[in-house]
Amino acid sequence: MNSKSSEIVAHGASSQFGSAGPWLESVSPGMRTVEAVIRELSQNDVPVLVVAEPGAGKKAAAARIHALSGRGGEPFCVCQGSDADKSVLATWDGQGGTVYLQEVGDLDTPAQSELVRQLTAIGENRRRAPRFVCGTSRTLEAEVKAGKFREDAYYRISGVCLRLPPLRQRKEDIPALLEYFLSAAAHDLSRSVPVLSRETQDFFLEYNWPGNIRELKDAARAIVALGDEALAMGGLRSLLRRGDRGNGEKISLKDAARAASREAEKELILHVLARTRWNRRRAAQELQISYKALLYKLKQIGYEEYGA
Numbered sequence: 410m411n412s413k414s415s416e417i418v419a420h421g422a423s424s425q426f427g428s429a430g431p432w433l434e435s436v437s438p439g440m441r442t443v444e445a446v447i448r449e450l451s452q453n454d455v456p457v458l459v460v461a462e463p464g465a466g467k468k469a470a471a472a473r474i475h476a477l478s479g480r481g482g483e484p485f486c487v488c489q490g491s492d493a494d495k496s497v498l499a500t501w502d503g504q505g506g507t508v509y510l511q512e513v514g515d516l517d518t519p520a521q522s523e524l525v526r527q528l529t530a531i532g533e534n535r536r537r538a539p540r541f542v543c544g545t546s547r548t549l550e551a552e553v554k555a556g557k558f559r560e561d562a563y564y565r566i567s568g569v570c571l572r573l574p575p576l577r578q579r580k581e582d583i584p585a586l587l588e589y590f591l592s593a594a595a596h597d598l599s600r601s602v603p604v605l606s607r608e609t610q611d612f613f614l615e616y617n618w619p620g621n622i623r624e625l626k627d628a629a630r631a632i633v634a635l636g637d638e639a640l641a642m643g644g645l646r647s648l649l650r651r652g653d654r655g656n657g658e659k660i661s662l663k664d665a666a667r668a669a670s671r672e673a674e675k676e677l678i679l680h681v682l683a684r685t686r687w688n689r690r691r692a693a694q695e696l697q698i699s700y701k702a703l704l705y706k707l708k709q710i711g712y713e714e715y716g717a
Contacts, residue, residue: 432466432473433589437579443470446571451477456528456566458513459544461573464623467544468509470573474542475507483507486539490515498523504539513543513566514552521562528565541566576618576625583614586622590629600633609642643676675710678703 435441450457451474459467468487475485483506488497490512498520501508510516516524524541531538543566552558576583587605595602605613618624635641678696685691693703 432469433582433585435579435582436585437574437581439574440579440582443571443573446569447473448477450474450569450571454478454531454540455568456540457542458549458567458570459542459573460570461544461546462575462621463546464621465573465575466622467546467573468511469622470571471507471509471542471544475509475540478507478540480505480507480540485509487511490520493520495519495523498527501539502527506539508539508541510541510543510566512545512547514545514547514549514558516558516562518559521559525559525562525565576621580614583625584610586625587613587629590626591633594630594633598630598633600636603632603638605632605638609638612642612646678706678710679712 435444447470457471457474459470461467461470471487472485475481485507486501487509488511490510493510493516495517510524527538528541531541549558549563549567553560553563587610591605592602594600613625613628620627632638632641678692681692681695682689685695689703689707690700693700696703698706
């Protein structure tokens with residue numbers, strides 16, 4: 410398989426984590442149904458279309474199907490649809506293992522034709538071939554109607570359509586996922602695993618996670634990396650609750666640190682102002698900044714009118 414255009418993720422049924430993400434035993438009813446379907450799908454080679462919001466675990470589901478199947482000891486290859494041109498797809502002709510095409514709707518027309526050709530040959534049992542699992546965050550039926558995706562390609566890849574619920578519909582699974590991500594981040598960063606306060610745990614359960622599991626993973630890593638739960642959560646709350654965050658948008662550690670710093674600075678300024686009874690000149694002296702700088706910071710945090 411073409412290593413320049415694809416990623417070999419896992420070999421063997423024990424490789425459930427790694428870059429494909431975690432697949433933990435679920436307690437939510439919706440995911441228990443998904444797990445039952447995945448076990449059924451692992452026993453055959455029918456093409457599967459995994460549909461879910463960005464960051465909801467499509468690649469992990471594909472890896473789970475592969476790991477439980479008779480192909481579990483063979484390569485599990487991940488390729489972005491935008492990277493899989495006709496020549497890349499041709500390299501898999503006659504190969505074994507499982508191919509996961511991520512965002513299959515991004516395949517160009519020649520690549521869609523090559524995919525149809527291979528799936529047709531697989532259906533006719535003419536030769537050994539990989540099992541194809543495709544993922545999408547889009548409504549491919551609409552893409553077909555708009556002429557952006559071949560109708561025969563859509564019907565070939567969607568022998569079974571597996572829909573994954575977003576994290577906001579399976580909040581019962583958040584504690585186990587959070588524990589896993591905190592432990593993984595602590596291992597990667599050589600830190601101790603933090604024990605989160607009840608307030609933080611409640612926040613994680615109440616938040617709707619538009620970025621799904623990927624966003625939860627980024628948040629856990631930021632807490633471990635910053636090494637101070639209160640400081641990290643001050644920044645994360647402002648990042649996670651921002652209305653302009655799109656589905657699947659990653660939380661960068663730099664952004665989390667900056668947000669945490671801003672929140673810590675805001676708390677310090679308000680604390681000193683409260684202690685000085687909102688005497689701005691005295692507060693500026695205690696904060697060791699100029700009076701003009703304090704006025705500017707108060708304007709930034711929306712307190713320019715207080716104590717004036």
